[in-house]
Amino acid sequence: MEFLAYAGAATSPTILAIAVAGLIIGIVLGALPGLSSTFSCAVMLPVSFSMDPTTGLIFLGTVYMGSTYGGSFAAILVGTPGTPQSITTTFDGFPMAKRGDGGLALSIACISSVFGGIFGIIVFLWLAPPMAKFALLFGPAEYFWLALFGLTIIASLSEGNLIKGLVSGFLGLALSQIGVSVVSGDMRFTYENTALIGGIPIIPATIGLLCMPVAIDLIANVTHHLEAPMHARSTRFKESVAAIWARKLNLLRSSVIGTVIGIIPAAGGAIASLVAYAEASRAAKPDDRYGEGDPGGVIASETANNATVGSGLIPTFVLGIPGTPTDAVILGAMMVHGVQIGPRMFSEHIDIVYTFVGGMLLATVLMLPIGLLLGRYIYMAVVKMPKTYLVPMVTLMLLIGAFAIQNSYDDIVIMFCLGVLAWAIGRFGYPAAPVVLGLLLGPIAEQGYAQALMIGRAKQDVGGIFFGSTVSMVLISCIVASIFLPPLLRKISTLQTKGMRNV
Amino acid sequence: MKFPTVLFLSAVVTLVSLEATAPAYAYPDKPVQLVVGFGPGGPTGIAARFMQKRFEDITGQSLNIVNKPGAGGAKAWSQITKDKKDGYELTLLNFPHTVLQPIARGKNAGYTYDDIQPVLYYTSVPQVVAVRAESPFKTFEDLLAAMKASPGKITFGGAGIGGSNHSAFYKFNKAAGVTGAYVPFKDSSSTITALKSGATDAVWTFTTQGVKDGDSIRMLAMAADTRIALFPELRTLTELGYPVIDMAWWAIGVPPGTPDDIRKQVSDTFEKVVMNPEVKSDMEKGGYLPLVIPFPESITYKAKLGDDYSAVGKALAK
Numbered sequence: 001m002e003f004l005a006y007a008g009a010a011t012s013p014t015i016l017a018i019a020v021a022g023l024i025i026g027i028v029l030g031a032l033p034g035l036s037s038t039f040s041c042a043v044m045l046p047v048s049f050s051m052d053p054t055t056g057l058i059f060l061g062t063v064y065m066g067s068t069y070g071g072s073f074a075a076i077l078v079g080t081p082g083t084p085q086s087i088t089t090t091f092d093g094f095p096m097a098k099r100g101d102g103g104l105a106l107s108i109a110c111i112s113s114v115f116g117g118i119f120g121i122i123v124f125l126w127l128a129p130p131m132a133k134f135a136l137l138f139g140p141a142e143y144f145w146l147a148l149f150g151l152t153i154i155a156s157l158s159e160g161n162l163i164k165g166l167v168s169g170f171l172g173l174a175l176s177q178i179g180v181s182v183v184s185g186d187m188r189f190t191y192e193n194t195a196l197i198g199g200i201p202i203i204p205a206t207i208g209l210l211c212m213p214v215a216i217d218l219i220a221n222v223t224h225h226l227e228a229p230m231h232a233r234s235t236r237f238k239e240s241v242a243a244i245w246a247r248k249l250n251l252l253r254s255s256v257i258g259t260v261i262g263i264i265p266a267a268g269g270a271i272a273s274l275v276a277y278a279e280a281s282r283a284a285k286p287d288d289r290y291g292e293g294d295p296g297g298v299i300a301s302e303t304a305n306n307a308t309v310g311s312g313l314i315p316t317f318v319l320g321i322p323g324t325p326t327d328a329v330i331l332g333a334m335m336v337h338g339v340q341i342g343p344r345m346f347s348e349h350i351d352i353v354y355t356f357v358g359g360m361l362l363a364t365v366l367m368l369p370i371g372l373l374l375g376r377y378i379y380m381a382v383v384k385m386p387k388t389y390l391v392p393m394v395t396l397m398l399l400i401g402a403f404a405i406q407n408s409y410d411d412i413v414i415m416f417c418l419g420v421l422a423w424a425i426g427r428f429g430y431p432a433a434p435v436v437l438g439l440l441l442g443p444i445a446e447q448g449y450a451q452a453l454m455i456g457r458a459k460q461d462v463g464g465i466f467f468g469s470t471v472s473m474v475l476i477s478c479i480v481a482s483i484f485l486p487p488l489l490r491k492i493s494t495l496q497t498k499g500m501r502n503v
Numbered sequence: 504m505k506f507p508t509v510l511f512l513s514a515v516v517t518l519v520s521l522e523a524t525a526p527a528y529a530y531p532d533k534p535v536q537l538v539v540g541f542g543p544g545g546p547t548g549i550a551a552r553f554m555q556k557r558f559e560d561i562t563g564q565s566l567n568i569v570n571k572p573g574a575g576g577a578k579a580w581s582q583i584t585k586d587k588k589d590g591y592e593l594t595l596l597n598f599p600h601t602v603l604q605p606i607a608r609g610k611n612a613g614y615t616y617d618d619i620q621p622v623l624y625y626t627s628v629p630q631v632v633a634v635r636a637e638s639p640f641k642t643f644e645d646l647l648a649a650m651k652a653s654p655g656k657i658t659f660g661g662a663g664i665g666g667s668n669h670s671a672f673y674k675f676n677k678a679a680g681v682t683g684a685y686v687p688f689k690d691s692s693s694t695i696t697a698l699k700s701g702a703t704d705a706v707w708t709f710t711t712q713g714v715k716d717g718d719s720i721r722m723l724a725m726a727a728d729t730r731i732a733l734f735p736e737l738r739t740l741t742e743l744g745y746p747v748i749d750m751a752w753w754a755i756g757v758p759p760g761t762p763d764d765i766r767k768q769v770s771d772t773f774e775k776v777v778m779n780p781e782v783k784s785d786m787e788k789g790g791y792l793p794l795v796i797p798f799p800e801s802i803t804y805k806a807k808l809g810d811d812y813s814a815v816g817k818a819l820a821k
Contacts, residue, residue, distance in 0.1 A: 198573020
């Protein structure tokens with residue numbers, strides 16, 4: 001097989017060493033709150049310049065893969081998502097850790113990440129050129145519907161208190177309006193404050209909204225941070241394999257969702273893990289406890305976000321369109337390295353492609369032992385650490401995370417303000433995750449809507465632009481289903497139980 | 504002598520001797536920071552990375568690039584006045600963006616054109632009008648005929664509103680007496696994505712995208728007066744009868760109020776970097792035209808660009 005011949009080059013000791021180094025660097029950077037995959041790759045760009053193009057690409061790819069997985073450590077053990085991709089990992093991972101199942105959650109996250117990562121890479125290997133065409137189905141109108149679909153996930157995530165979830169979501173949308181409007185060029189809600197003209201930066205906002213309240217609660221509560229685990233020295237590997245095997249459908253579905261969303265340009269791991277999580281919780285059995293520490297939530301989130309790594313490279317390599325925000329950095333690196341991308345790359349530079357894929361595959365497989373080993377030590381360290389050390393350390397990491405992305409003190413102020421806000425509204429039962437969703441999806445929805453409207457007006461066919469394509473219709477169906485299906489299903493199931501009682 | 508006094512004196516002696524051993528021409532003697540107002544993968548981000556690749560080999564110090572994307576670059580430019588004036592806190596400047604934004608946004612822009620202080624213009628990139636490979640517009644003449652046949656109906660994507668792509672769109676339409684619909688996107692990458700998906704009919708973009716996107720987009724004409732070596736077949740608007748010249752320029756910028764001798768050091772050092780044969784060939788391969796306008800000529804060049812674009816800026820701001 002041709003692939004194996006080229007992939008063999010990836011087993012050279014140098015490349016292997018670099019891949020493992022990239023993986024560990026990625027895991028460590030990703031584990032620090034706020035240091036996203038995009039940032040990790042951008043920081044490692046200069047290092048890749050000193051390597052030959054193929055090795056440099058493998059290095060960046062492994063940093064990307066590692067950081068996508070690394071985010072799960074902080075998400076599970078402290079409840080602070082290390083990267084936006086792992087926001088949904090906190091929903092069930094942190095409750096698991098709290099009740100003493102942190103080691104199990106970490107092992108599940110590791111295995112799921114490896115599975116999702118390999119799934120995405122294999123799709124890239126076998127289906128890249130045909131699948132790339134899928135990326136071209138997304139124009140402004142389709143982005144608008146996709147973002148709306150993402151926003152309806154608020155409804156399914158905040159079952160039980162829909163109104164409060166929606167209020168938080170709208171707060172996020174309102175915050176996303178701050179700054180220069182891309183389409184009209186107007187300056188909105190900045191009050192001549194230069195710190196706000198670029199809008200609310202997503203990373204400091206994520207840290208503030210989702211991590212700061214955790215840090216405040218750590219101080220406010222006298223109880224132990226995590227329950228001590230029952231089996232002190234075990235990663236509970238067998239148990240985690242069994243837990244995943246029992247949810248193999250979830251694993252597969254989340255891999256497919258992650259792969260598909262990874263191909264949609266600029267959507268990325270954060271949206272993929274959200275959609276996968278929402279679908280998993282929708283398909284949940286009555287005795288599953290999503291949001292209260294169900295292993296299925298960790299599986300969905302971590303499988304999907306790592307699947308985007310491989311599949312996001314499909315449009316990046318084939319079309320020169322970055323599949324995820326991080327792929328834009330990798331694309332830039334290829335240009336500086338002088339690697340010509342595009343369909344021709346698959347015919348003329350198949351050696352680079354195959355060696356790259358081979359290196360990525362090997363590194364992802366190696367992520368299993370490395371991740372399990374790291375997980376065991378980090379878990380025990382966090383459990384044993386007294387709160388008096390844990391709180392300052394977490395706070396310091398939050399400050400570094402908010403500051404490092406843009407070397408900006410303004411970002412720390414923004415993080416702090418949003419953190420206090422999130423903690424305060426949290427006291428009244430308003431969740432912070434929908435605020436982040438609104439902030440993330442608001443600009444996509446707004447730009448897509450305005451651009452589609454401008455194109456529609458020029459063509460004198462606004463309806464056709466918004467409703468004309470198959471993708472739009474599929475997304476609209478998904479939106480309708482995600483709004484009306486959960487209450488409908490609940491009604492049916494209550495009717496059924498009533499009926500059974502009557503019999 | 505007490506111990507703290509000894510310590511203090513020795514510290515003073517060390518500092519003085521350090522000062523003495525560091526002659527004025529030793530710039531840079533610590534890492535240099537370059538703030539970039541766009542993401543790492545776009546035309547501006549890449550323009551910065553070309554220098555970073557060999558900066559350390561050439562100067563002995565590293566170049567730290569900090570990407571602060573937002574507001575079409577304005578997020579970074581509005582912070583320039585807060586930087587230290589020591590030659591170690593630099594910002595990458597884009598033209599004509601920095602001319603056009605303060606005109607369109609006024610006080611809200613966060614900076615004025617006076618805050619923009621280029622010390623070395625180091626590259627420029629001509630703009631092109633392009634369509635996707637499957638487009639029915641095979642030539643520039645096809646596109647022009649379609650614009651004339653259905654005024655205002657042909658859609659043109661471009662990066663941002665009131666930026667260089669928008670300026671080229673406006674200037675060309677005015678010169679040719681045609682109209683079209685301009686659709687602004689977040690950045691060059693999303694502009695091209697929309698073109699390839701068929702959402703827009705055409706784009707105004709940079710020749711660098713022609714390098715990046717090779718077979719999947721077709722460049723129809725370039726807003727320049729002479730053809731470039733990289734694309735010898737690509738016709739200029741000037742030779743097609745429309746004397747429209749519109750480019751993007753990149754320059755290394757210092758905060759206002761930086762002393763002249765420091766400006767000269769920064770300019771000389773970066774000139775050495777961009778004149779390096781490998782950096783030069785990397786940039787040319789990427790579609791970036793080499794250009795060297797060092798300090799103090801950079802000041803008069805900035806004034807010229809300001810004059811050239813102020814009329815367009817006022818028209819786009821309406």
